[in-house]
Amino acid sequence: MKRIGSYTIQYENNPLIAGFGSVVGKKESEGPLSQWFHKKEIDTKLGCETWEQAESKMQSEAIELALERATMKENDVQVAFGGDLLNQCISTSYSLRGFGIPFLGQYGACSTMVQSLIMAGIMVDCNFADIALAVTSSHFCSAERQYRFPLEYGGQRTPTAQWTVTGSGAAIVAKQGNPICLKHCTIGKVTDMGITDINNMGAAMAPAASDTIKSYLWDTGTLPSDYDLILTGDLGKTGSELLRELLLKENTDISERHNDCGMMIYDIERQDVHSGGSGCGCCASVLCSIILEKMCRHELNNILVIATGALMSPTSNQQGESIPGIAHLIHLQTQ
Amino acid sequence: MKRIGSYTIQYENNPLIAGFGSVVGKKESEGPLSQWFHKKEIDTKLGCETWEQAESKMQSEAIELALERATMKENDVQVAFGGDLLNQCISTSYSLRGFGIPFLGQYGACSTMVQSLIMAGIMVDCNFADIALAVTSSHFCSAERQYRFPLEYGGQRTPTAQWTVTGSGAAIVAKQGNPICLKHCTIGKVTDMGITDINNMGAAMAPAASDTIKSYLWDTGTLPSDYDLILTGDLGKTGSELLRELLLKENTDISERHNDCGMMIYDIERQDVHSGGSGCGCCASVLCSIILEKMCRHELNNILVIATGALMSPTSNQQGESIPGIAHLIHLQTQ
Secondary structure (H helix, E strand, O other): OEEEOOOEEEOOOOOEEEEEEEEEOHHHHOOOOHHHOOEEOOOOOOOOOOHHHHHHHHHHHHHHHHHHHOOOOHHHOOEEEEEEOOHHHHHHHHHHHOOOOOEEEEOOHHHHHHHHHHHHHHHHHOOOOOEEEEEEEEOHHHHHHHHOOOHHHOOOOOOOOOEEOOEEEEEEEEOOOOOEEEEEEEOOOOEOOOOOOOOOHHHHHHHHHHHHHHHHHHHHOOOHHHOOEEEEOOOHHHHHHHHHHHHHHOOOOOOOOEEEHHHHOOOOOOOOOOOOEEOHHHHHHHHHHHHHHHHHOOOOOEEEEEEEEEOOOHHHHHOOOOOOEEEEEEEEEEO | OEEEOOOEEEOOOOOEEEEEEEEEOHHHHOOOOHHHOOEEOOOOOOOOOOHHHHHHHHHHHHHHHHHHHOOOOHHHOOEEEEEEOOHHHHHHHHHHHOOOOOEEEEOOHHHHHHHHHHHHHHHHHOOOOOEEEEEEEEOHHHHHHHHOOOHHHOOOOOOOOOEEOOEEEEEEEEOOOOOEEEEEEEOOOOEOOOOOOOOOHHHHHHHHHHHHHHHHHHHHOOOHHHOOEEEEOOOHHHHHHHHHHHHHOOOOOOOOOEEEHHHHOOOOOOOOOOOOEEOHHHHHHHHHHHHHHHHHOOOOOEEEEEEEEEOOOHHHHHOOOOOOEEEEEEEEEEO
């Protein structure tokens, strides 16, 4: 592992994605990426008593799918990184309870999938682990209950509001596996532009994404056109537009290469999701389905994934605090 | 960095503790460790409007103390790891917002200080960072409000209940610094013995501590008597007794060497704290004061620190879930 420039790490020992799995709910199964997901759960509770347990179960299923597809067993995995949006990250703790894997809980809000992948890559690159796991999830019902209103309340949504994805993604990083290699990563800083509207998370997170992308391009001396895809996690329509504008001001045009998991996972008009999808599970389920599948097939070969998180809580928001954002980046390349 | 046995990492490039700082509240200032803390805040709100903001400010103060004592500036630090007990870890996000340091949020409940220190050590050991930061905090008032009852309710506490420490600790890991070296670490697994009593967290966490200590001793082929001190984070009186019993059943007697930050920070009888202190800030403030100070003076030379976390939430508890525990271990040695 080697530091490049001010903020970027270069993996030196070719950590590879050995397996990955995605599980989504009903609405996501009805969206444009339907065919790419490995498992679709039509029952919102997955047969559990609560939405929180259902979210945990979805994570366990994603881990099992990733293990199966890597032809590995849980005992082969030496360390797991993961987290979620629920208070005290219970989806992940209760999911990992079912596996005997040493575990370091991560909290990066919706940036957690890339954060966990960065850490899994570091552990493999540095020879602590031969095999490491990254996992995260979100669930529309558990998130709405915790962050916004009881579902029964039926509140109106603003045009900038996003829809929390019911989904989970898990990826296994190892010394051997698919020809998808972790090449670089850039760890983001907490960025705050003073946004206080919890219905406009995209705007709160876009400056962080802009900052991290700029740092990465500067550190590596590369251009947006060097990549097949620059994929953000869940900025949605509003946040994506803002990100492109912010970067244009710095003479960096990503518009030809940019897409956003939150805009890919739903048919925004038809499915009435306003600005698009959000939640830890948004980036996780899109990355661990269509994106990594297309890399396996060499339809995508050189991509940047930037997951963004809004580091607020209902308490901080009620107390009038603004919403800080963070964005972490990982560079994946086929071999 | 090298893997030893099944669960333990050996740091190979001598990451050192370059600086550390501790800040505590009024009750902690009146306890037996008073003289060791670097800063004492008598005002519960530290001049802020809310307890949550006060907790964030306490973290910022601990970071500044650690930087100052390491004769470093925030720009020197290349990555920060930290977390706390509040929903969405807001104490840490808002504290780190004030520093321009790349940040990876950690969630290990009360095990967060050791978890963050493990990660900071890994980043320095692997040459990603020359200087890395670990920080965490807890605050009695913000924790009570979130986890238990409004303070005004004045509920009775059970004998096994613990008292959340108002405190923060920060440590800087670097290639140069004090002669305190990170030698090994062991990452714990989620362990669940079916405890459901949220007033007996010690019992929920002791099995995890026992499991991690056993793994470490086995992996390194060492004995409790090889260490000056085996320090747990916040098991309190009840949890500490249980830990010793659990290890005795495995023919491992730590009683001559064991102490617990939660029992050290208060005069349990005089200060009426029942089973002792708890919270992320318990282990952090004790480690980053008396313990590291005594290592600087070579009064302690070879210690194990095991911080434990209870990975539940009020929601999971209300839903009848048991309380999973986790414990991470770090081995520190003077040079």
